Amino acid sequence: MAMSPENEHPVKAFGWAARDTSGHLSPFKFSRRATGENDVTFKVLYCGICHSDLHSIKNEWGITSYPIVPGHEIVGVITEIGTKVTKFKVGDKVGVGCMVGSCRSCANCKDDLENYCPKMILSYGAKNNDGTTTYGGYSDIMVSDEHFIIKIPDNLPLDGSAPLLCAGITVYSSLKYYGLNKAGMHLGIVGLGGLGHMAVKFAKAMGLKVTIISTSPNKKKEAMDHLGADAFLVSHNTEDMALAMGTMDGIIDTVSAVHALLPLFNLLKINGKLVMVGAPQKPLELLAFPLLMGRKMVGGSCIGGIQEMQEMIDFAAKHNIVADIELIPMDYVNTAMERLSKADIKYRFVIDITNSLKPF
Ligand SMILES: NC(=O)c1ccc[n+]([C@@H]2O[C@H](COP(=O)([O-])OP(=O)(O)OC[C@H]3O[C@@H](n4cnc5c(N)ncnc54)[C@H](O)[C@@H]3O)[C@@H](O)[C@H]2O)c1
Numbered sequence: 001m002a003m004s005p006e007n008e009h010p011v012k013a014f015g016w017a018a019r020d021t022s023g024h025l026s027p028f029k030f031s032r033r034a035t036g037e038n039d040v041t042f043k044v045l046y047c048g049i050c051h052s053d054l055h056s057i058k059n060e061w062g063i064t065s066y067p068i069v070p071g072h073e074i075v076g077v078i079t080e081i082g083t084k085v086t087k088f089k090v091g092d093k094v095g096v097g098c099m100v101g102s103c104r105s106c107a108n109c110k111d112d113l114e115n116y117c118p119k120m121i122l123s124y125g126a127k128n129n130d131g132t133t134t135y136g137g138y139s140d141i142m143v144s145d146e147h148f149i150i151k152i153p154d155n156l157p158l159d160g161s162a163p164l165l166c167a168g169i170t171v172y173s174s175l176k177y178y179g180l181n182k183a184g185m186h187l188g189i190v191g192l193g194g195l196g197h198m199a200v201k202f203a204k205a206m207g208l209k210v211t212i213i214s215t216s217p218n219k220k221k222e223a224m225d226h227l228g229a230d231a232f233l234v235s236h237n238t239e240d241m242a243l244a245m246g247t248m249d250g251i252i253d254t255v256s257a258v259h260a261l262l263p264l265f266n267l268l269k270i271n272g273k274l275v276m277v278g279a280p281q282k283p284l285e286l287l288a289f290p291l292l293m294g295r296k297m298v299g300g301s302c303i304g305g306i307q308e309m310q311e312m313i314d315f316a317a318k319h320n321i322v323a324d325i326e327l328i329p330m331d332y333v334n335t336a337m338e339r340l341s342k343a344d345i346k347y348r349f350v351i352d353i354t355n356s357l358k359p360f
Protein backbone atom coordinates (compact mmCIF):
# COMPACT_ATOMS: atom_id res chain seq x y z
CA MET A 1 0.00 0.00 0.00
CA ALA A 2 1.28 3.50 -0.88
CA MET A 3 2.46 5.49 2.14
CA SER A 4 0.65 8.65 3.13
CA PRO A 5 2.34 11.94 2.13
CA GLU A 6 3.17 12.54 5.81
CA ASN A 7 5.03 9.27 6.17
CA GLU A 8 6.84 8.87 2.87
CA HIS A 9 9.97 10.54 4.25
CA PRO A 10 11.53 11.29 7.66
CA VAL A 11 11.42 15.11 7.54
CA LYS A 12 8.09 16.78 8.37
CA ALA A 13 6.99 19.45 5.91
CA PHE A 14 3.89 21.53 5.38
CA GLY A 15 2.47 23.62 2.63
CA TRP A 16 -0.76 24.31 0.78
CA ALA A 17 -2.25 21.78 -1.63
CA ALA A 18 -5.16 21.43 -4.03
CA ARG A 19 -7.18 18.24 -3.56
CA ASP A 20 -9.44 18.28 -6.62
CA THR A 21 -10.25 20.12 -9.86
CA SER A 22 -11.78 23.06 -7.98
CA GLY A 23 -8.13 24.01 -7.54
CA HIS A 24 -8.89 25.28 -4.05
CA LEU A 25 -5.70 25.34 -1.99
CA SER A 26 -5.59 24.64 1.74
CA PRO A 27 -3.06 23.60 4.40
CA PHE A 28 -1.42 20.22 3.88
CA LYS A 29 1.01 18.10 5.87
CA PHE A 30 3.54 16.00 4.02
CA SER A 31 7.21 15.03 4.30
CA ARG A 32 10.54 15.60 2.58
CA ARG A 33 13.52 13.29 2.30
CA ALA A 34 16.49 13.81 4.62
CA THR A 35 19.42 15.63 3.02
CA GLY A 36 21.23 13.01 0.91
CA GLU A 37 24.95 13.18 0.19
CA ASN A 38 24.42 15.20 -3.03
CA ASP A 39 21.43 17.15 -1.72
CA VAL A 40 20.84 20.71 -0.67
CA THR A 41 18.00 21.48 1.77
CA PHE A 42 16.75 25.03 2.02
CA LYS A 43 14.17 27.02 3.90
CA VAL A 44 11.72 28.48 1.40
CA LEU A 45 11.39 32.25 1.70
CA TYR A 46 9.42 33.17 -1.43
CA CYS A 47 7.60 31.33 -4.20
CA GLY A 48 6.20 32.84 -7.40
CA ILE A 49 2.78 31.89 -8.78
CA CYS A 50 3.10 30.80 -12.41
CA HIS A 51 0.05 30.38 -14.64
CA SER A 52 1.21 26.75 -14.98
CA ASP A 53 0.37 26.36 -11.27
CA LEU A 54 -3.17 27.50 -12.09
CA HIS A 55 -3.43 25.14 -15.09
CA SER A 56 -2.16 22.32 -12.84
CA ILE A 57 -4.34 22.78 -9.74
CA LYS A 58 -7.43 22.79 -11.97
CA ASN A 59 -6.12 19.84 -14.01
CA GLU A 60 -6.52 21.85 -17.22
CA TRP A 61 -3.84 19.79 -18.98
CA GLY A 62 -5.39 16.49 -17.81
CA ILE A 63 -2.20 15.24 -16.11
CA THR A 64 -2.64 16.31 -12.48
CA SER A 65 -2.70 13.84 -9.63
CA TYR A 66 -4.00 15.14 -6.33
CA PRO A 67 -3.06 16.26 -3.76
CA ILE A 68 -0.77 18.72 -5.49
CA VAL A 69 1.46 21.33 -3.83
CA PRO A 70 2.31 23.76 -6.63
CA GLY A 71 5.17 26.22 -6.94
CA HIS A 72 8.25 26.12 -9.14
CA GLU A 73 9.69 29.60 -8.68
CA ILE A 74 11.21 28.83 -5.30
CA VAL A 75 13.89 30.79 -3.47
CA GLY A 76 15.34 30.51 -0.01
CA VAL A 77 18.38 30.05 2.18
CA ILE A 78 20.34 26.80 2.55
CA THR A 79 20.00 25.13 5.94
CA GLU A 80 21.84 21.86 5.27
CA ILE A 81 24.09 20.34 2.62
CA GLY A 82 25.05 16.73 1.91
CA THR A 83 28.59 15.44 2.47
CA LYS A 84 29.40 15.43 -1.24
CA VAL A 85 27.97 18.85 -2.10
CA THR A 86 30.66 21.05 -3.63
CA LYS A 87 28.92 24.09 -5.11
CA PHE A 88 27.02 25.43 -2.08
CA LYS A 89 27.31 26.10 1.64
CA VAL A 90 24.84 26.68 4.47
CA GLY A 91 23.47 30.25 4.32
CA ASP A 92 23.71 30.61 0.52
CA LYS A 93 20.75 32.21 -1.24
CA VAL A 94 19.47 29.74 -3.78
CA GLY A 95 16.50 28.70 -5.86
CA VAL A 96 14.84 25.83 -7.65
CA GLY A 97 12.77 26.13 -10.80
CA CYS A 98 10.62 23.61 -12.61
CA MET A 99 12.95 20.61 -12.34
CA VAL A 100 14.43 18.64 -9.46
CA GLY A 101 15.85 15.73 -11.42
CA SER A 102 16.74 14.16 -14.77
CA CYS A 103 18.62 11.06 -15.89
CA ARG A 104 21.93 12.97 -16.21
CA SER A 105 23.17 10.53 -18.87
CA CYS A 106 21.05 10.94 -22.03
CA ALA A 107 22.13 13.08 -24.99
CA ASN A 108 19.96 15.99 -23.84
CA CYS A 109 21.34 15.91 -20.28
CA LYS A 110 24.89 15.76 -21.66
CA ASP A 111 24.06 18.82 -23.78
CA ASP A 112 22.89 20.72 -20.65
CA LEU A 113 19.29 20.36 -21.79
CA GLU A 114 17.95 18.55 -18.72
CA ASN A 115 14.64 20.29 -19.48
CA TYR A 116 14.26 18.02 -22.53
CA CYS A 117 15.39 14.81 -20.79
CA PRO A 118 12.66 12.15 -21.19
CA LYS A 119 13.14 11.35 -17.49
CA MET A 120 13.11 14.94 -16.26
CA ILE A 121 11.43 15.20 -12.83
CA LEU A 122 9.18 18.21 -12.34
CA SER A 123 9.35 20.05 -9.04
CA TYR A 124 5.76 19.16 -8.22
CA GLY A 125 3.17 16.60 -9.19
CA ALA A 126 5.80 14.15 -10.48
CA LYS A 127 7.47 11.03 -9.16
CA ASN A 128 10.97 10.86 -7.76
CA ASN A 129 13.07 7.85 -8.80
CA ASP A 130 12.04 6.07 -5.57
CA GLY A 131 8.35 6.41 -6.46
CA THR A 132 7.57 9.17 -3.97
CA THR A 133 5.76 12.33 -5.08
CA THR A 134 7.39 15.71 -5.69
CA TYR A 135 5.85 18.68 -3.93
CA GLY A 136 6.51 22.30 -4.93
CA GLY A 137 7.36 25.55 -3.27
CA TYR A 138 4.09 26.59 -1.65
CA SER A 139 5.72 24.94 1.35
CA ASP A 140 8.23 25.48 4.14
CA ILE A 141 11.28 23.52 2.99
CA MET A 142 12.73 22.19 -0.23
CA VAL A 143 15.30 19.51 -0.93
CA SER A 144 16.98 18.77 -4.24
CA ASP A 145 20.14 17.34 -5.74
CA GLU A 146 22.63 20.20 -5.90
CA HIS A 147 22.72 19.94 -9.69
CA PHE A 148 19.24 21.48 -9.84
CA ILE A 149 19.97 24.30 -7.41
CA ILE A 150 20.60 27.81 -8.76
CA LYS A 151 22.71 30.38 -6.93
CA ILE A 152 20.91 33.73 -6.61
CA PRO A 153 23.36 36.63 -7.08
CA ASP A 154 23.73 38.89 -4.05
CA ASN A 155 22.55 42.08 -5.75
CA LEU A 156 19.12 40.67 -6.66
CA PRO A 157 16.21 40.91 -4.20
CA LEU A 158 15.02 37.40 -3.40
CA ASP A 159 11.29 38.05 -3.81
CA GLY A 160 11.57 39.61 -7.27
CA SER A 161 14.10 36.95 -8.33
CA ALA A 162 11.80 34.01 -7.71
CA PRO A 163 9.92 34.45 -11.04
CA LEU A 164 13.22 34.34 -12.94
CA LEU A 165 13.32 30.61 -12.20
CA CYS A 166 10.43 29.84 -14.53
CA ALA A 167 9.10 32.96 -16.28
CA GLY A 168 12.60 34.38 -16.71
CA ILE A 169 14.34 31.27 -18.02
CA THR A 170 11.45 30.41 -20.35
CA VAL A 171 11.65 33.68 -22.25
CA TYR A 172 15.47 33.97 -22.05
CA SER A 173 15.99 30.47 -23.45
CA SER A 174 13.49 30.95 -26.29
CA LEU A 175 15.03 34.30 -27.32
CA LYS A 176 18.49 32.74 -27.40
CA TYR A 177 17.66 29.44 -29.10
CA TYR A 178 15.66 31.08 -31.87
CA GLY A 179 18.34 33.73 -32.44
CA LEU A 180 15.99 36.52 -31.42
CA ASN A 181 18.62 38.05 -29.14
CA LYS A 182 20.50 40.28 -31.54
CA ALA A 183 20.54 44.02 -30.93
CA GLY A 184 18.37 45.92 -33.39
CA MET A 185 15.97 43.05 -34.09
CA HIS A 186 12.25 43.74 -33.80
CA LEU A 187 10.44 41.43 -31.38
CA GLY A 188 6.72 41.10 -30.77
CA ILE A 189 5.51 39.87 -27.39
CA VAL A 190 1.97 38.55 -27.10
CA GLY A 191 0.37 38.51 -23.66
CA LEU A 192 1.69 40.93 -21.05
CA GLY A 193 1.57 38.75 -17.95
CA GLY A 194 4.31 37.07 -15.92
CA LEU A 195 6.25 35.68 -18.90
CA GLY A 196 5.41 38.59 -21.18
CA HIS A 197 6.74 41.31 -18.88
CA MET A 198 9.93 39.31 -18.28
CA ALA A 199 10.33 38.99 -22.05
CA VAL A 200 10.17 42.79 -22.39
CA LYS A 201 12.89 43.23 -19.77
CA PHE A 202 15.25 40.61 -21.23
CA ALA A 203 14.68 41.71 -24.83
CA LYS A 204 15.32 45.37 -23.98
CA ALA A 205 18.53 44.40 -22.13
CA MET A 206 19.60 42.52 -25.28
CA GLY A 207 19.05 45.67 -27.34
CA LEU A 208 15.92 44.66 -29.24
CA LYS A 209 13.05 46.82 -30.37
CA VAL A 210 9.99 45.51 -28.53
CA THR A 211 6.33 45.73 -29.52
CA ILE A 212 3.65 44.42 -27.17
CA ILE A 213 0.63 42.82 -28.82
CA SER A 214 -2.22 42.83 -26.32
CA THR A 215 -5.99 42.64 -26.07
CA SER A 216 -6.00 45.35 -23.36
CA PRO A 217 -5.40 48.96 -24.51
CA ASN A 218 -5.22 50.01 -20.85
CA LYS A 219 -1.88 48.23 -20.48
CA LYS A 220 -0.26 50.54 -23.05
CA LYS A 221 0.94 53.44 -20.92
CA GLU A 222 2.61 51.31 -18.32
CA ALA A 223 4.13 48.93 -20.88
CA MET A 224 5.85 51.83 -22.60
CA ASP A 225 6.61 54.22 -19.72
CA HIS A 226 7.46 51.70 -17.07
CA LEU A 227 8.55 48.46 -18.77
CA GLY A 228 10.28 50.25 -21.64
CA ALA A 229 8.45 48.69 -24.60
CA ASP A 230 8.91 50.67 -27.84
CA ALA A 231 5.44 50.15 -29.27
CA PHE A 232 2.05 48.71 -28.35
CA LEU A 233 -0.48 47.06 -30.65
CA VAL A 234 -4.03 46.31 -29.61
CA SER A 235 -4.74 43.02 -31.35
CA HIS A 236 -8.33 43.92 -32.30
CA ASN A 237 -7.31 47.24 -33.83
CA THR A 238 -7.14 46.03 -37.44
CA GLU A 239 -5.77 49.33 -38.76
CA ASP A 240 -2.75 49.36 -36.44
CA MET A 241 -2.20 45.63 -36.97
CA ALA A 242 -2.20 46.19 -40.75
CA LEU A 243 0.36 49.00 -40.44
CA ALA A 244 2.68 46.67 -38.50
CA MET A 245 2.43 43.85 -41.07
CA GLY A 246 5.75 42.27 -42.08
CA THR A 247 7.84 44.20 -39.54
CA MET A 248 8.84 41.67 -36.89
CA ASP A 249 11.80 39.26 -36.85
CA GLY A 250 10.11 37.14 -34.23
CA ILE A 251 7.24 36.92 -31.78
CA ILE A 252 7.20 35.31 -28.34
CA ASP A 253 3.65 34.12 -27.66
CA THR A 254 2.97 33.80 -23.91
CA VAL A 255 -0.83 33.59 -24.07
CA SER A 256 -2.34 31.02 -21.71
CA ALA A 257 -5.63 30.53 -23.60
CA VAL A 258 -6.75 29.68 -27.12
CA HIS A 259 -6.27 32.62 -29.50
CA ALA A 260 -5.88 33.36 -33.19
CA LEU A 261 -2.43 32.87 -34.72
CA LEU A 262 -3.15 34.26 -38.20
CA PRO A 263 -2.84 37.95 -37.19
CA LEU A 264 0.52 37.09 -35.62
CA PHE A 265 1.89 35.41 -38.77
CA ASN A 266 1.00 38.60 -40.66
CA LEU A 267 3.20 40.68 -38.37
CA LEU A 268 6.28 38.60 -39.16
CA LYS A 269 8.86 39.46 -41.80
CA ILE A 270 9.89 36.83 -44.35
CA ASN A 271 11.67 34.02 -42.39
CA GLY A 272 10.08 35.33 -39.19
CA LYS A 273 9.62 33.02 -36.22
CA LEU A 274 6.60 32.64 -33.96
CA VAL A 275 7.72 31.02 -30.72
CA MET A 276 5.01 29.48 -28.56
CA VAL A 277 5.74 29.42 -24.84
CA GLY A 278 2.18 29.77 -23.56
CA ALA A 279 0.46 26.44 -23.03
CA PRO A 280 -3.29 26.67 -23.74
CA GLN A 281 -5.26 23.57 -22.87
CA LYS A 282 -6.94 23.26 -26.27
CA PRO A 283 -5.46 23.15 -29.83
CA LEU A 284 -4.84 26.34 -31.77
CA GLU A 285 -5.72 26.72 -35.43
CA LEU A 286 -2.64 26.53 -37.65
CA LEU A 287 -3.03 27.45 -41.30
CA ALA A 288 -0.26 26.40 -43.68
CA PHE A 289 -0.63 29.19 -46.25
CA PRO A 290 0.50 32.16 -44.18
CA LEU A 291 3.54 30.14 -43.14
CA LEU A 292 4.65 28.99 -46.55
CA MET A 293 4.02 32.37 -48.14
CA GLY A 294 7.06 33.93 -46.50
CA ARG A 295 8.95 30.89 -45.23
CA LYS A 296 7.80 31.58 -41.68
CA MET A 297 8.07 29.11 -38.84
CA VAL A 298 6.29 28.23 -35.61
CA GLY A 299 8.33 26.73 -32.79
CA GLY A 300 8.06 26.06 -29.12
CA SER A 301 10.28 26.24 -26.09
CA CYS A 302 10.09 24.78 -22.60
CA ILE A 303 11.92 26.43 -19.67
CA GLY A 304 15.71 25.95 -20.02
CA GLY A 305 18.61 23.78 -18.83
CA ILE A 306 20.43 24.28 -15.52
CA GLN A 307 23.54 25.84 -17.01
CA GLU A 308 21.39 28.25 -18.99
CA MET A 309 19.38 29.08 -15.85
CA GLN A 310 22.55 30.15 -14.09
CA GLU A 311 23.60 32.13 -17.17
CA MET A 312 20.15 33.80 -17.31
CA ILE A 313 20.22 34.76 -13.64
CA ASP A 314 23.75 36.15 -13.93
CA PHE A 315 22.58 38.17 -16.97
CA ALA A 316 19.61 39.37 -14.89
CA ALA A 317 21.96 40.41 -12.07
CA LYS A 318 24.16 42.34 -14.52
CA HIS A 319 21.18 44.18 -16.00
CA ASN A 320 19.19 44.50 -12.75
CA ILE A 321 16.31 42.44 -14.09
CA VAL A 322 13.74 41.13 -11.63
CA ALA A 323 10.00 40.61 -11.91
CA ASP A 324 7.47 43.29 -10.98
CA ILE A 325 5.67 41.55 -8.18
CA GLU A 326 2.75 41.74 -5.81
CA LEU A 327 3.90 40.11 -2.58
CA ILE A 328 1.07 38.22 -0.90
CA PRO A 329 0.55 36.16 2.25
CA MET A 330 -0.09 32.42 1.92
CA ASP A 331 -3.74 32.66 2.88
CA TYR A 332 -4.37 35.05 -0.04
CA VAL A 333 -3.42 32.36 -2.56
CA ASN A 334 -6.96 31.37 -3.62
CA THR A 335 -7.85 35.00 -4.29
CA ALA A 336 -4.58 35.39 -6.18
CA MET A 337 -5.46 32.41 -8.39
CA GLU A 338 -8.86 33.92 -9.09
CA ARG A 339 -7.24 37.23 -10.03
CA LEU A 340 -4.59 35.47 -12.17
CA SER A 341 -7.34 33.76 -14.15
CA LYS A 342 -8.66 37.24 -15.01
CA ALA A 343 -5.19 38.67 -15.74
CA ASP A 344 -5.67 41.03 -12.81
CA ILE A 345 -2.03 41.25 -11.75
CA LYS A 346 1.00 43.39 -12.57
CA TYR A 347 2.80 41.15 -13.25
CA ARG A 348 3.58 38.25 -10.90
CA PHE A 349 2.22 37.17 -7.54
CA VAL A 350 4.93 36.03 -5.16
CA ILE A 351 4.02 34.32 -1.89
CA ASP A 352 5.83 35.58 1.21
CA ILE A 353 6.25 32.04 2.53
CA THR A 354 8.53 32.70 5.45
CA ASN A 355 6.35 35.39 7.02
CA SER A 356 2.94 33.92 6.34
CA LEU A 357 3.01 30.12 6.05
CA LYS A 358 1.99 29.02 9.51
CA PRO A 359 2.39 25.47 10.80
CA PHE A 360 -0.78 23.87 12.06
N1 LIG B 1 6.93 27.05 -22.16
C1 LIG B 1 7.23 27.04 -20.88
O1 LIG B 1 8.27 26.51 -20.46
C2 LIG B 1 6.34 27.75 -19.92
C3 LIG B 1 6.84 28.20 -18.70
C4 LIG B 1 5.98 28.91 -17.87
C5 LIG B 1 4.66 29.13 -18.22
N2 LIG B 1 4.22 28.64 -19.41
C6 LIG B 1 2.85 28.90 -19.85
O2 LIG B 1 2.84 30.21 -20.39
C7 LIG B 1 1.53 30.77 -20.26
C8 LIG B 1 1.64 32.14 -19.63
O3 LIG B 1 2.11 32.03 -18.29
P1 LIG B 1 2.16 33.33 -17.35
O4 LIG B 1 2.55 32.82 -16.01
O5 LIG B 1 2.89 34.40 -18.02
O6 LIG B 1 0.60 33.69 -17.31
P2 LIG B 1 -0.12 35.11 -17.07
O7 LIG B 1 -1.51 34.77 -16.72
O8 LIG B 1 0.70 35.93 -16.13
O9 LIG B 1 -0.05 35.80 -18.51
C9 LIG B 1 -0.82 35.35 -19.60
C10 LIG B 1 -1.20 36.54 -20.45
O10 LIG B 1 -2.03 36.07 -21.51
C11 LIG B 1 -3.09 37.00 -21.69
N3 LIG B 1 -4.24 36.29 -22.25
C12 LIG B 1 -5.01 35.36 -21.64
N4 LIG B 1 -5.97 34.93 -22.49
C13 LIG B 1 -5.79 35.61 -23.65
C14 LIG B 1 -6.43 35.58 -24.90
N5 LIG B 1 -7.46 34.76 -25.14
N6 LIG B 1 -5.97 36.40 -25.87
C15 LIG B 1 -4.92 37.20 -25.66
N7 LIG B 1 -4.26 37.26 -24.48
C16 LIG B 1 -4.70 36.48 -23.50
C17 LIG B 1 -3.39 37.54 -20.32
O11 LIG B 1 -3.97 38.83 -20.40
C18 LIG B 1 -2.00 37.59 -19.70
O12 LIG B 1 -1.42 38.85 -19.92
C19 LIG B 1 0.72 29.76 -19.46
O13 LIG B 1 -0.02 28.98 -20.35
C20 LIG B 1 1.81 28.93 -18.78
O14 LIG B 1 1.37 27.64 -18.46
C21 LIG B 1 5.01 27.97 -20.26
Ligand SMILES: [Zn+2]
Pocket residue numbers: 050051052053072166167
Ligand atom coordinates in the same frame (compact mmCIF):
# COMPACT_ATOMS: atom_id res chain seq x y z
ZN1 LIG C 1 6.10 28.24 -14.55
